Structure formats: C-alpha cells, structure tokens
Amino acid sequence: MALVNNGDYQLRLRDVPVGAQMLFVAFGALVLVPLLTGLDPNVALFTAGLGTLIYQVLTKFQIPIFLGSSFAFIAPVMLSVQRHGTAATLGGLASVGIMYVLFALLIKAKGTSFLLRILPHVVTGPVIMVIGLILAPVGVYMAMGKTGDGAKVLYPENQAMIISMISLAVTVLVAIKGRGMLKLIPIVCGIVAGYVVSLVMGIVDFAPVAAAPWFKMPNFVAPEFNFDAIVIILPVAIAPIIEHIGSILAIGSVTGKNYIDKPGVHRSLMGDGVATTLAGFLGGPPLTTYAEVTGAVSLIKIYNPALMTWAAITGIALAFVGKLGALLQTIPAPVMGGIMLLLFGAIMVVGLNSLVQDGQDLMKPRNMVIVALIVVLGMGKMSFNFWGIHLEGIGLAGVAGVVLNLLLPQDRAEA
Template sequence: MAKRIIQVDEKVPGKLLLPLSIQHMFAMFGASVLVPFMFGINPAVVLFMNGIGTLLFIFITKGKAPAYLGSSFAFIAPGNAIIASMGYEYALGGFVAVGFCGCLLAGIIYKFGTKWIDVVLPSAAMGPVVALIGLELSSSAASTAGLLDEVIQFNNVLVFGVTLGVAVIGSVCFKKFLSVIPILIAVVAGYITAVCVGMIDFTPVVEASLFALPNFSFPKFDINAILMMLPVLLVIASEHIGHQIVTGKIIGRDLIKDPGLHRSLFADNFSSMLSGLIGSVPTTTYGENIGVMAITGVYSVQVIAGAAILSIICSFIGPLAALIQTIPNPVIGGISFLLYGMIGTSGLRILVDNKVDYGKSVNMVLTSVVFVVGLSGVTITIGSISLSGMVLACITGMLMSLLFYAFEKLHLLNEES
C-alpha cells in the first residue's frame, strides 16, 4: 500500500501535529546551533530567529512552499574573518547587507521571470547539482557521528547505529501513526541509548534558569566588511534554487512558478536581513527538513509552522533549550546519514522524471563534469570566499549550459548532423 501523503495545504490531525513538529525541529537542530557555536554566540537568539524566519517564509510564500529556515553555513568563512578583525557587530552589518541585496535580486527575478533557469540549469545539470546537496554533506554526517575520528569510540558507533537503524527500519516498516514519525522515534531511541551508556550530562539542564531572553544585539556597518561578505550572495542564491527545485520534485509541485522563485528568494533573504538586525546569524532553507518530508510524505506547512513555534518557545525556556542541546552528536549524525542520502536520491529522481537522454553527448558531458567537480574536493578562492562542492559544481554547470546553448543557436553541435 502506498504511503499516505499529506499535501502542503492539508491540515494535519491533532494527534500528529506535535510529534511531527518536534521531528522537524530535531532534524534541523544539530546543524542550526553549530553555526552560532562557531561564531561564539549563544544559540538562543538563533533558535528565536529561525522560528520567526520560518513563519515569515510561510507567510510570504502564501503557505505554498514548505521549508524550514535554519542557520546558513555559507557565511562562516567571511563571518569569522570579520569577527577576528572588527568584531561580531560588523559581521552582523554584512549579514544585513547580503540579505538586502538578496531581496533586490528577488525583485530582478520578479521583473524578468525564471525561464532562464531552464537554459542555465537544464535537467542534466540540475539533477547532479541537487544530488550534490546531499552527497557532499555525507562526510559531515559521518564526522558529526564521530566515525571519522582517529580513535573511534564504541559508544559513538553504538548510538549512531541504533539511531540510523531505527530510522531505516522505521521508514520502511512502521505503519499508521508511527509511519510518519520515524525520525522522531529514531532520535528518542538514540538518546535513550546515549543515556544508558553514560554520554549525557544533565547538569546544564538542572542549572538553567526557567526563563531567559535571547541575547539580542545590533549591527554596525563598514564598507570593507560588507564587500568581504557580499560574494556569499552567489552561494546562497544557488543553494536556494537547488532547494526549491528538489522540494518541488518531492511534493510534486513547481515551486519556481508557484509561489514563485522571487517570493521564496525574497523571504529567505528578508529573514537573513532581520537576523542581522537583531544579532542572529543568516538563515537558509534546510536540507535536513527536506529529507524529513521525503521520508514521511508529510508536506504540510502546518507542521513546519509548528516546528517554528516550538523553536521560538525553546529560545525563552532555559531548561528546554538546555535539554535539546544535550542531544549527542552520534544521534544527529545517525539521522543526517539518512536525510542527506534522501536529498541525493531526489537529485537522481530529477534525471529519471525528466527522462534525460544520455544518448546525447551534451547531457552526458554536463552530468559527468558537474558530478566530478562537486565530488573532487576542488576549491576556488576569490578573496575571502571559497567556492567548492555543490556551489562550484552549480556555477560550472551554468557556464557549460550557457556555452552549449550558444553552440546550439550557432548550429555547432555535432549531434545536429
């Protein structure tokens, strides 16, 4: 029997709403709080802005694009450089500037449309680019789980194995109510295993104050910091387009056309701009949550909104936020293993659904080069911005696609003969 699909605009039964919302929050939590840790700030303000940004995204996209906004990793390198030389306030100014420019880019797309996407990223290039969103993160999942350490700890392997095992078995064997919350059940199973082997320290939970305001702060602006941060716009725009296309493929709707790329890109960057104004880190649509939707078949924005509200609540309730932060890395790694793989598979699905003909050398060359560039580890550095992985592969695919488009118009392709 086919899995019951709950579509974007459908309401979720009351008994499912809370567990499904918690499941989405857990999926994004590990990666989202890692960014503020790397910037040396308290994650409470980030949890708050992730929730606010997600609700804004849902509102701006008219509830048609299910996406959870978490902390963006694209800003880490230039952000840390600015923090080291000027301070966090000037990095916030850079976040605001990039978000503002992203909103302007959304206006340009609204004016000139999105047909250019089919030219610069045809299916033969878009499929592998989307697949790389998940595949290039696979080592990150293994590293988070502790599987790439010089000395691998048995407890890490055990907790990781239980978490991944329950997630895999639950995704294919659980039925009825349990079939839509396999990720949540896997997190709970992994957490209980971690408690049993003594990996959890509850001291921060006991010592946390009942209520605490997020540590809001305000930006300062410097032209040098802004110019250092601005090239990130290319990275986040490429990432956003990829996420919208793969989400659209999963839910069976063209999100580039409805609600429109201009709306979703504006919402994404408007959230980042607001984040910089209150002291949080920039936000972006999260692949982990796309993976949850692919596994569960639940695409309702009601669930995404529920997860956002929970995130906001956690930012104010000290013990709850502290408890969530005790989730050990092997649990996050175990869940990420499956979620990232699902995103990679979604990229391959683009090739299948669009019946890409690999009898044509153009398609074969496009897919081959994009995959190799993305997985080779090649990095191109421009100023403080490093282009590698999916982003570099996306840019390469776009340039090649434009070149092949020009060859086609000039009747230079050998297949025409």
C-alpha cells in the first residue's frame, strides 16, 4: 500500500531498502568533499538529504534525482577556508545557491538558449579542466603521506605510497571491470580497500570513534558574508549550471520523459539553488545532481521519484549518528590521496570531453585565445586586483572566459 500515490511518485514502505541503496551509491562521493575540505561529513549528509527533499518539492516530485556534495567547488573551498575561514567560505557557498536561483529565473524568462550563448562549451570546458588541474598537487601530496599543501609529513612516504596505490588500483579496477551495482561505487570500494590496508599497517586510531556518542547533533556552522571569499567561489558556479542542464537531459533519457519542459529545467535549477543556499547556511558543501544515482536508476529501472525521498530520509537519519562521523574522520590521508589522483584527473577529462563533444575547432583564433587564456590564467597563479576585487585561480579563469566570449567577435558562420 502506498503512503502517497501521486502519478509516478509512489511513497511505499516496501521501497525503503531500494531508496537506502541509492544513498549508498552516492555515499562515497557525498562524504568525500567534506573530508577533503574540512567540513563536517554529518552536516553534508543532513544537507544532502534535506536539500533533496526541497528539490523534490520545487520540482513537483517528478524527477528521480538525488542531490549530493559538488566536486566542482573543492579547490575554491580549500583556498577560501585557508584565507578567510570556514564561516566566510560558507557565505560564499550560500551565494552560489542564490546565483543558481537567479539563473533559474532568467531561464524561465528567456529559455535555455541565452545561457548557452553566455556560457558555451568553449568557456565551461577549460574552466572544468582548470578545476581538476589546480587540485592535482593536493592529491599527489596526500598520496605521498603529506598534508594537502605538502608542508607537513603525516606518514612515512613508502607506507603512504603502498596505501594510496592500492586504493587507486581498486578504484580503477572496479570502475573498469565492475558489474551491476558494484560498478556504480568504485570510490567506496577504493576507500574500503585502502582503509583495510591501513588497518593492517596499524595506522588507524579508533580512539575518537570510541569517545564519540551514538547520537550527536551535526556540527552546524552559520555563514558570514565576506566579499573576498565570495569572489573566490562564485565564478566556479558557471560550470555546474551548464552541467545541471546536462544532468536533467541524462535522467530524462533514462526515464523517457522531457523534464526540460515539465516540470521545467528552471524549476530543477531553482531546487538545486535553494538547497545549496540552505546547505551554506547550515555548514554543508554546495549540492549538485549525482550522476552515480542516475546510473543506479538506469540499472535497476525503477523510475519512482519516491526512492530519492527514502534516500534523503536515510541520509538525514545517519547525520545524527555521532560514531559515523568519527569513523569517517579516521580514514588516513593516503587513502583519500589515492582516490584524488583519479578524481581530479577525471574532472579535467570531463572538461576536455565537453570541448571534444561540442565539435569546436580549437585552432580557430577565437577559440584558441579563449581556451589558452582560461587555462594559463587559472594555472599560472596570475592575480588581479581592481577596485577591491581580488581574482585568481579558478575564479579568474571563469571570469576571463565569460568576458572573452562576450567581447571577442565571432565570424559570421558561428554567429
């Protein structure tokens, strides 16, 4: 018997295990972002669950999508926390959600075509590449047993390399050779393998887990709005906005429905924006639609959006398990470093792939200038200060790409 039966949305108690499975598919990536950026993984679980429920309300319970931590913001969050602290960084992340909402209103008023004119693949592709490339040293340092900035040695290098390479190898093998549900959780498999090796080597300290209570309120943190922190983070949002539209097209191709028109991509982006703003106000990372969960929906061929309701409720419940957060914090840096070697490289490949699929001739002077300057300005540690605005790294790359695309003239065929 369905608790709620609203067309395709049927909330049934018998679907609880299947819905919880969706959270398991998203779990590795969901908690990886807060573990890398210093945010509370329990808060990330809570905001992902609550954010998904908000998303469902704003999309009229029609789209089977789960919202989880966004990888696109790892680099700017790390930089902002280092320079301005956690509270100011959360203010920047809340601003990202507000930006999503504004773009959703523009899409409703003008359609999606204007967005692709402002943010074509020749801009978003290289910006995504910069996100992956700028993070590469962090993964290398952690894989070698150091802190993310390489300033301090945490574990002996030989020991760390064994752990990180096993973690990496298992992730790669599962991603390539895995079958069924296993193929959807290569990150979880890699973390488990690296963690087991760490246990054998005796470098895992369970004292924090023993001291942690079973029930604990997540460590919610209120944001502070700092203009410099916002400028570091906000330009990165241009790429996830385009990716969001791609995610809606992807889940629509799986279910055979046109979600772009009904309930509308503007509603979907609005849901993501409101959820991300709420996450920033509570201390969680920005949210995005999870391709892993879309893959799971394709695999099990159950298109009931209520599965995501159960996944969200499960995430909220787990957020209050104090020992879970403490256990996640015991994962040694080399385990995460091995995963990051692949993860950050994969982000770069996603950006490269968007350029390839778009079919643009990168040797045309206009395209060459845009791509070249985005990558060099983003990776070359160029900084820009004007009227109190400070831009560098990913933020400078994103702003430069948008400005160049608007200013550089197109030839008549492209126009």
